[in-house]
Amino acid sequence: xxxxxxxxxxxxTALFGATDTQLERxxxxxFAFLKAQKNMLTQRLERITTENAQKLEAAKxxxxxxxxxxxxxxxxxxxxxxxxxxxxxxxxxxxxDVSMVEAVxxxxxxxxxxxxxEVEVDKENYQAAxxxxxxxxxxxxxxxxxxxxxxxxxYLSDGTERLGTVVKIGNxxxxxxxxxxxxALVPAGEGKFKIYNAPEAAETAKVMARSEMPATLDIxxxxxxxxxxxxxxxxxxxxxxxxxxxxGWVIMGLGALGLLLALVRFVFLTGSNSATLPLAKETxxxxxxxxxxxxxxxxxDKKGAAPRLFKATVRNIDAEREHVEDVVMxxxxxxxxRLDRFSSAIMVIAAVSPLLGLLGTxxxxxxxxxxxxxxxxxxxxxxSGGISIALVTTELGLIVAIPMLLLGNMLSAWAEKIxxxxxxxxxxxxxEYNKQK
Amino acid sequence: MLSLYxxxxxxxxxxxxxxxxxxxxxxxxLWFGLGFRFHTLKRGSKKSVRTLIRKYRENKRIxxxxxxxxxxxxxxxxxxxxxxxxxxxxxxxxxxxxxxxxLKQYSRLVMTLVVIAPLIGLLGTxxxxxxxxDSLASASLFSQSGGxxxxxxxxxxxxxxxxxxxxxxxxxxxxxxxxxxxxxxxxEQIIDILCTEVNEKVSHEV
Numbered sequence: 001x002x003x004x005x006x007x008x009x010x011x012x013t014a015l016f017g018a019t020d021t022q023l024e025r026x027x028x029x030x031f032a033f034l035k036a037q038k039n040m041l042t043q044r045l046e047r048i049t050t051e052n053a054q055k056l057e058a059a060k061x062x063x064x065x066x067x068x069x070x071x072x073x074x075x076x077x078x079x080x081x082x083x084x085x086x087x088x089x090x091x092x093x094x095x096x097d098v099s100m101v102e103a104v105x106x107x108x109x110x111x112x113x114x115x116x117x118e119v120e121v122d123k124e125n126y127q128a129a130x131x132x133x134x135x136x137x138x139x140x141x142x143x144x145x146x147x148x149x150x151x152x153x154x155y156l157s158d159g160t161e162r163l164g165t166v167v168k169i170g171n172x173x174x175x176x177x178x179x180x181x182x183x184a185l186v187p188a189g190e191g192k193f194k195i196y197n198a199p200e201a202a203e204t205a206k207v208m209a210r211s212e213m214p215a216t217l218d219i220x221x222x223x224x225x226x227x228x229x230x231x232x233x234x235x236x237x238x239x240x241x242x243x244x245x246x247x248g249w250v251i252m253g254l255g256a257l258g259l260l261l262a263l264v265r266f267v268f269l270t271g272s273n274s275a276t277l278p279l280a281k282e283t284x285x286x287x288x289x290x291x292x293x294x295x296x297x298x299x300x301d302k303k304g305a306a307p308r309l310f311k312a313t314v315r316n317i318d319a320e321r322e323h324v325e326d327v328v329m330x331x332x333x334x335x336x337x338r339l340d341r342f343s344s345a346i347m348v349i350a351a352v353s354p355l356l357g358l359l360g361t362x363x364x365x366x367x368x369x370x371x372x373x374x375x376x377x378x379x380x381x382x383x384s385g386g387i388s389i390a391l392v393t394t395e396l397g398l399i400v401a402i403p404m405l406l407l408g409n410m411l412s413a414w415a416e417k418i419x420x421x422x423x424x425x426x427x428x429x430x431x432e433y434n435k436q437k
Numbered sequence: 438m439l440s441l442y443x444x445x446x447x448x449x450x451x452x453x454x455x456x457x458x459x460x461x462x463x464x465x466x467l468w469f470g471l472g473f474r475f476h477t478l479k480r481g482s483k484k485s486v487r488t489l490i491r492k493y494r495e496n497k498r499i500x501x502x503x504x505x506x507x508x509x510x511x512x513x514x515x516x517x518x519x520x521x522x523x524x525x526x527x528x529x530x531x532x533x534x535x536x537x538x539x540l541k542q543y544s545r546l547v548m549t550l551v552v553i554a555p556l557i558g559l560l561g562t563x564x565x566x567x568x569x570x571d572s573l574a575s576a577s578l579f580s581q582s583g584g585x586x587x588x589x590x591x592x593x594x595x596x597x598x599x600x601x602x603x604x605x606x607x608x609x610x611x612x613x614x615x616x617x618x619x620x621x622x623x624x625e626q627i628i629d630i631l632c633t634e635v636n637e638k639v640s641h642e643v
Contacts, residue, residue: 321527354556381574388570391563398560402459402553413545417538424534431531435519 101126108133115140144171149211152176154185155194166193167208172221175205182206184220189228196220244392247360251353251393255400258349261342262407269414272305272339276418280425283310284432292317305335306422313426317433328426332419339415343408350404357397364390453598454568454591456561463557464602467550470543471606474613477539478620481506486626505623508536512631525635529628536624540617544610551606558599565592 105126109119117136121129152166154176164178166185174185176195184201185193200218207214241248279302286295295314299307312331316324368386375382450457481503482489489509501507511532516525569588 384570384573388567388574391567391570395560395563395567398556398563402556402560405553405556406549409545409549420534420538424531427527427531427534431528 098126101130105129105133108137112136112140146170147208149209153192155188155192156181157195157197159194165209167205169208169219171225173219175201175208177205177209182209184218186220187222187225187228191225193225240392241396243389244360244396245363245389247356247363247393248396251356251360251396251400254349254353254356255396255404258346258353258400258404258407261346261349262404262411265342265346265411268338268341269411269418271303272335272418276306276421276425277428279306280310280429283314284429284436287314287317287433288436305339305418306425309335309422309426310429313429317430321430321434324430328423328430332422332426335422336415336419339418340412343412343415346404346408346411350401350408353400353404354394354397357394357401360393360397361390364393452590453561453594454564456557456564456595457598460554460557460561460595460598460602463550463554467547467554467602467606470547470550471609471613473543474547474617475609477504477542478613478616479503480616480620480623486623487630490627490630504536504539504620505627508533508624509627512627516631516635526628526632529631533624533628537621540621544614544617547606547610547613551603551610554603554606555596555599558596558602561595561599562592565589565595568592 105119105121109121112119112133117140119129119133119136147170148168150166150168151163153161153163154166154174155161162176162178162181164176164181167175167177169175174193176183176185176193181195182202182205183195184198184205186196188194198218198220201220204214204216204218241252244251283295283299286298290298292314296311299311299314309328309331312327313324316327319327364386368383368390371382371386377383450461453460479502481501482505484492486505486509489506490513493509493513501510512525512529515528515532519525519528565588567588569585569592572585572588
């Protein structure tokens with residue numbers, strides 16, 4: 001066995017020994033081949049890597065240039081849109097300017113037309129048109145701002161035509177003077193002129209016609225010569241009352257009535273206002289000298305409240321003191337109805353007339369507001385005219401009330417004074433008679 | 438100097454329009470009345486009526502300074518003249534009539550003017566308002582008669598002035614009326630005191 005094994009070993013070793021060199025050779029061959037391949041691959045890798053790096057660099061550079069160009073294009077687009085906007089604005093301005101120039105030209109045409117100046121406008125050449133307009137307007141202003149004295153026709157207030165000297169102060173005022181009449185001229189419509197009914201302007205007109213400067217310039221300035229100016233209406237008392245309507249007349253009627261009553265009362269009081277104390281003294285002397293009957297005769301001739309009172313007193317003078325005083329008081333009561341007549345009526349008128357005035361004002365205000373509901377608040381003339389008429393009644397009411405209050409109070413005070421005086425004189429008469437009898 | 442003041446005054450009167458002169462005269466009469474009343478309503482001594490009568494009776498007081506003083510002197514003179522035979526009440530009434538008349542003098546005028554002054558002011562306001570609205574209607578801002586601005590200033594001014602005239606008049610007038618009332622009561626007190634004295638003496642003698 002051992003031999004066998006040894007033989008085997010020898011065989012294998014010999015076998016293997018024989019193949020070992022072959023193997024080595026094969027291995028080396030293989031190794032060389034592989035090594036060459038590895039070298040080749042390494043070289044290839046290196047080449048590719050450098051190639052890639054180069055390409056990346058190139059691409060990066062290209063990206064940068066592209067980005068720059070995009071930025072530049074964006075900027076350009078912005079600036080272009082700005083320019084576009086500016087151009088649009090400019091176009092708008094130009095249109096506005098054109099319409100403004102057109103409006104100016106139109107206005108100038110219509111303004112110059114009344115003075116007979118026609119302006120031809122070439123749509124292509126506004127500058128020339130404007131130039132002519134301004135030249136003509138300048139000349140017109142020079143012409144209109146001058147004071148000019150000419151011969152010309154004008155009308156009087158009643159419509160008769162006169163031929164005389166006309167002083168034109170520009171285009172805003174005129175004076176007309178002829179042999180008989182002179183005054184400020186105002187438009188009467190259709191380019192004609194009439195003399196205004198303001199007499200204070202006559203002197204100015206005469207001085208102006210002599211081409212002199214007046215000390216005071218009474219002038220009527222009108223806006224345009226086409227619109228007729230109405231003559232100013234003088235406010236008369238009747239027209240003022242009339243503008244207050246029915247209530248205005250009622251108040252004035254009450255005022256007249258009150259005045260009449262005050263007058264009647266005044267007459268009554270003057271009739272009663274004889275000097276009572278001197279009369280009492282006179283009566284006393286008669287009484288002491290001539291006796292009761294003669295005194296009564298003496299008093300019978302006299303008229304008025306005080307003699308009537310003294311008659312009653314003298315008739316009862318010898319009676320008891322209290323009885324005499326009762327008679328005196330009764331007589332004074334009797335006289336006082338006459339002395340106080342109409343006193344309350346006058347005071348009632350004084351109290352009622354302002355109230356009536358207020359009523360008229362409220363009525364007028366209601367009418368004014370009716371006008372507002374109908375025509376709106378557009379025309380201030382309509383409203384303020386109504387309000388001024390409404391206030392007239394209050395004015396009238398106060399005008400009636402104030403004198404009535406004064407008169408009524410003064411007459412009442414007077415009547416009281418007369419009554420006090422009568423009472424005192426009667427007392428004095430009785431006292432003195434009792435003392436001296 | 439004086440003409441300057443006068444001119445200023447007339448300008449002032451112009452600024453209120455037509456009602457200024459009536460208002461001015463109202464104020465003049467009012468203050469005349471108030472001054473007159475203030476002057477007449479002087480009582481004289483501050484002492485009470487009883488003390489005064491005693492003093493005069495004892496001849497410690499001779500000078501008469503005011504209305505009550507002279508009334509007492511008058512009354513005592515009448516009683517002395519008349520003796521104590523008849524009741525002096527009627528004689529004193531007769532004698533005091535003049536004093537009572539003096540107490541009442543111008544009181545009615547003052548009260549009437551005090552009522553009238555604001556009314557005149559109101560009238561001026563209404564006139565100014567009419568002027569204003571007239572001017573609005575004719576659209577004339579300034580005119581010889583005043584225009585809008587003139588109307589408004591006139592309207593505001595006169596009411597103010599009317600009140601300025603009236604308010605002091607009311608206050609002073611009321612004060613004076615009160616004084617007059619007290620003095621009237623005092624006159625009656627004098628009569629009462631003297632009559633009681635006379636009655637007492639008469640009953641003593643009987």
